[in-house]
Amino acid sequence: MKNNIKILVISLFFTGTVFAQNGQALIKKSINEQQSNLVEEFRTFLSIPNVAVNPKGLQDNANWIKNYMQSKGIEEVSLLTLPNSSMPPVVYGEVKVPGATETVIFYAHYDGQPVDSSKWFPGLHPFKPALYSGSYENGATVLPWLSAGNNYDVNARIYARGASDDKAGVMAIINAYAQLKALNIKPTVNIKFFFEGEEEAGSPNLEAFLELYKNKLASNIWVICDGPVHQSGKKQLVMGVRGDTHLELTVFGPKRPLHSGHYGNWVLNPAMELVRLLASMKNEKGEVTIKGFYDDVIALSTAEKQALANIPSVEDQLKKELGINATERTGALNDALQLPSLNINGIQSAGVGKYSANVIPTKAIASVDMRLVVGNDWQRQQQKVIDHIKAQGFFVTDKEPTDEERKLNAKICMVVQDKKSYNAQKTSLDNLYVRRISKAISLVDNEQPLLLPTLGGSLPLFVFEKVLKTSPVTVPIANHDNNQHAENENIKLKNFFEGIQVFSAIMTMEK
Amino acid sequence: MKNNIKILVISLFFTGTVFAQNGQALIKKSINEQQSNLVEEFRTFLSIPNVAVNPKGLQDNANWIKNYMQSKGIEEVSLLTLPNSSMPPVVYGEVKVPGATETVIFYAHYDGQPVDSSKWFPGLHPFKPALYSGSYENGATVLPWLSAGNNYDVNARIYARGASDDKAGVMAIINAYAQLKALNIKPTVNIKFFFEGEEEAGSPNLEAFLELYKNKLASNIWVICDGPVHQSGKKQLVMGVRGDTHLELTVFGPKRPLHSGHYGNWVLNPAMELVRLLASMKNEKGEVTIKGFYDDVIALSTAEKQALANIPSVEDQLKKELGINATERTGALNDALQLPSLNINGIQSAGVGKYSANVIPTKAIASVDMRLVVGNDWQRQQQKVIDHIKAQGFFVTDKEPTDEERKLNAKICMVVQDKKSYNAQKTSLDNLYVRRISKAISLVDNEQPLLLPTLGGSLPLFVFEKVLKTSPVTVPIANHDNNQHAENENIKLKNFFEGIQVFSAIMTMEK
Structure with a gap:
């Protein structure tokens, strides 16, 4: 009751x-x-x-x-x-x-x-x-x-x-x-x-x-x-949310791991090729230097700009918390997030620390993710990166290179495109x-x-x-x-x- | 008998x-x-x-x-x-x-x-x-x-x-x-x-x-x-033999791994910083671009030049066997080996392939080995690399950075110097x-x-x-x-x- x-x-x-x-x-x-x-x-x-x-x-x-x-x-x-x-x-x-x-x-x-x-x-x-x-x-x-x-x-x-x-x-x-x-x-x-x-x-x-x-x-x-x-x-x-897409890049070196003494200076090191490739994708100001990377971005509305302006500054707090002194892009965090991004999720070639050995590795792999904003299309965005890799002189393939492809191409990059990608929404x-x-x-x-x-x-x-x-x-x-x-x-x-x-x-x- | x-x-x-x-x-x-x-x-x-x-x-x-x-x-x-x-x-x-x-x-x-x-x-x-x-x-x-x-x-x-x-x-x-x-x-x-x-x-x-x-x-x-x-x-x-020395380079990012969506574009990615650093060390012709890298090299004697000229060419056979089309240095393998080298033995940051996740990693590590020729001193050669890293804007330390060091420096690289190195002999x-x-x-x-x-x-x-x-x-x-x-x-x-x-x-x- x-x-x-x-x-x-x-x-x-x-x-x-x-x-x-x-x-x-x-x-x-x-x-x-x-x-x-x-x-x-x-x-x-x-x-x-x-x-x-x-x-x-x-x-x-x-x-x-x-x-x-x-x-x-x-x-x-x-x-x-x-x-x-x-x-x-x-x-x-x-x-x-x-x-x-x-x-x-x-x-x-x-x-x-x-x-x-x-x-x-x-x-x-x-x-x-x-x-x-x-x-x-x-x-x-x-x-x-x-x-x-x-x-x-x-x-x-x-x-x-x-x-x-x-x-x-x-x-x-x-x-x-x-x-x-x-x-x-x-x-x-x-x-x-x-x-x-x-x-x-x-x-x-x-x-x-x-x-x-x-x-x-x-x-x-x-x-x-x-x-x-x-x-x-x-x-x-x-x-809204940013869209998301991934590429896995593998640069190939010699077919077998080589002694870095007996071949170092003469055989191309795939890790060095990969780092040079990745370094070519972004400048010191944090801008992605891949051709057309920002072309499709639709500008923010006035209301959106106002909403962003209302967000309290957390940048100093974040820097302290994360133990960082500088950021990739200057300005507010949320301003940076209104743009498409390119980020190295992981990179690996042979071993480091206790697994390090004196070798020229056979390959070097980088996992790259890209965030997209409204206007970007994930397939188009992937293609821009692939075109960039080609422009750096790489032969691009989607599988392990054949002997014939190895014979014909100085630089080879396997690009595995994530097909489960999706676009932004707002x-x-x-x-x-x-x-x-x-x-x-x-x-x-x-x-x-x-x-x-x-x-x-x-x-x-x-x-x-x-x-x-x-x-x-x-x-x-x-x-x-x-x-x-x-x-x-x-x-x-x-x-x-x-x-x-x-x-x-x-x-x-x-x- | x-x-x-x-x-x-x-x-x-x-x-x-x-x-x-x-x-x-x-x-x-x-x-x-x-x-x-x-x-x-x-x-x-x-x-x-x-x-x-x-x-x-x-x-x-x-x-x-x-x-x-x-x-x-x-x-x-x-x-x-x-x-x-x-x-x-x-x-x-x-x-x-x-x-x-x-x-x-x-x-x-x-x-x-x-x-x-x-x-x-x-x-x-x-x-x-x-x-x-x-x-x-x-x-x-x-x-x-x-x-x-x-x-x-x-x-x-x-x-x-x-x-x-x-x-x-x-x-x-x-x-x-x-x-x-x-x-x-x-x-x-x-x-x-x-x-x-x-x-x-x-x-x-x-x-x-x-x-x-x-x-x-x-x-x-x-x-x-x-x-x-x-x-x-x-x-x-x-x-003779080349000398050998190693450096392990660790570039530091945020103190904790960050979601690449929520922070990508704003927080510096240590893998990107490391690849940019490594890429700055060698040009497309395979020449190490670190200041003074070749300065101490003692020229070959006439007899040594003659001995090198007597070595049969194996370059084409090697290229075929290794599945490579081009080399880092043009010319004969043994000519390249008369110079000091810089080689990435391994590189690692977060994961790739099935271990790849959408993160900004906390650090990126590269294991680098350098071969030395007569005239080089391993400590001097290590120092040239360290000076180069500093010239790229990095604070260089030999241990994990403190909070204070993180606060004061935009880019931090820990360099672990291999003390068991040795010089060349001929x-x-x-x-x-x-x-x-x-x-x-x-x-x-x-x-x-x-x-x-x-x-x-x-x-x-x-x-x-x-x-x-x-x-x-x-x-x-x-x-x-x-x-x-x-x-x-x-x-x-x-x-x-x-x-x-x-x-x-x-x-x-x-x-």
Whole structure:
């Protein structure tokens, strides 16, 4: 009986901004009381390996999420698959809200970047989550997991692959709804859940998948949870993402490794050829010197320029934190991210350190990634690089060179083009949901989120507009120093808990 | 009784060139009859790991050699050590020849280059010797080891670490004497055996060792067995070696790996900084562009120029064999080797291929080796590179940068200087043993060996002149395509068997 009265009171209460604020206070209190459970459930989730080379692990993740959603009271949950593909299942769910006329679909992904556990700090392992008092790099110490009823220091961090990118998103979205349901707060919109399992592999099947499930996935807006909040710690609403494409370049030297004494000076060293090639791609000012590299870029709108100007300066803080004195491009970080980029992800030829030997290596490999902005086309951008390599005198091939090709060409570069690339996407700042979602997020801590024209990172968001004619916006929750895409990935508990609040606020956003 | 007559006949016979030629024919026949035993013994020797990281393995090698020498009738054998050092024992032996007034000391080393067995071809392993019908790269097939009395195809190759560099030298020298003893052919000189165990580590203790055993090691000439014969297959007598020194360069980026999307374009990529630095060190013509790099080089003598002109051209054959169309320096291989070199041994930053991730790496490492010629000093040569790095705007340190150093410097390069470096050495073509050893070698196959002013490779031969005031000459035996210093090291059986002949010829050289 008491319960019923409470529900009635809440239902009466939470209409209008003031009431929504009080709703947020209730949700915050409730999350606070459930800290240890939430962390324990997150920890269990993070223990399931989620890398592309392990399809069974991805399936296990999908099954876990499905059960977890059902346990949180989401009734219509299913694993959707794309027939005749290797696409891991999408975990899908729906909540229909009586009287709601709009539908918001929430996206996150449960797969993670590849891992090399040997590179993680001692005591850390990608799939053995560990809790630390803060940032490991800054000397944090390991903490115990707490039993029910105990509270964590919210500056503590969980270390594991996917902790921030992007299992945190899955957890925050599900628990946002779970909180509303537990507190009997009625969402203002119909809710759809969409958890993908191959985002880090470039979502090669997403477009076909959306085509197949077009009707089921109808919505007014996609809300994507991925990436980090602003380096200042401020929340942000992100209108777009850069596109992403890769090339792997292999320069060939002699067919067998040669003694660097007996042949050094005479036989071309492929590592030297590769470094000269890479060095030719960018100047000291950080400008890519590949012909036409910036040609397709569409200029920013006035509103976008204004939004960028509103972003607080974090450059000095970042330099200190990262231990760097200078940057590649002068000026603000977010100005630099409005341009296409070219970055060496990795480079390798023979061995260094204890593996170094006195050889002329047989080949040298560089993995290069390029970020794209609106206007760029990934195939055109790849071609510009290939043309540049040719202009440096290389014979370009897409496979190991034949003896005949070796005989005919002084310099040979194998270019493996990533076909799972995608273009940038940007939602207009005029989109009506921008204002409403912005306002909802502001209820969490009484501060307007920053409006970011584009995230530096990439997601295949263009497909939502292309297939479903629906725009996406991104609401990141992770701390900016989360080591996303690298070893020692982590999330700050404060960001995890506030993330839950953020999505519950969006699920209850006003007109 | 029959045996005694035979010995008498031989003893009478082998004085003068014609007789020496007949001696060589006998030795060749004898080696031929013992092929399977020799190969079996070599195989046993090659199975004992001989890398610097495994001191126990090196000791096992030394013990094995000592026992082997004794089994071949060398009576005065001992393991000589350098007190208070980590130097593996030198296996030392002596044979005093009645009436001989000169002493030749034969050198080889039993340690090998570092190994990464995962890089060896399938079926091969550094310490599990395998026999192939020819060169693995050219599609050779595996062959069985033969039992006593059977003969091998001499084009077959043994694959193992040390097969050519330089356990072959140890085997050839010991068995050269063993053949003479078995056939009762009296050497013309006293013989000393000197087998070192840390040549591949740069022989850091050799100088102190020679000082300590100065008297014991007195000789008229050092004959070094190491390195390959000429690419044409001709034997060669080598007057010198290039010196060798190393630097390991580490360029530092952000303190933690960064998402290449969220920071790409803004944070300096250490891999890009490193490639730009390395590219600044050499031009397209293969000339090192570091200031003063060639300044100390002492010009060749007329006799040396003539010797170089006599070397047959192998450049076209080599290009074909190595699958290369062009070379770094135009002109003859041996002309290029008369100059100091700068070579990238290896380079590494983050991962490539399946280990590639979308990051800005935290650091990028290059291992650089430099060969030196007479006139160069390794410390001066290292300093030229360091000065060049500074001139490119880098702060140079010899350890990981502190936060303060990171704060103050835009570009930081850690340079680890190899202190176990050494200078070049060259024996004059006027040395009287050059003619005599040359003539001895020519008896093996009735062809004068090539005279090479310097080998491209390096040995710490300067110490023999410095400490003992005795000149060294080098007599290589390995096939040139032996993959020395790399994976898949091998020796052709023909080279192994002829190597035994070569040293027996030198041990019986005429005045």
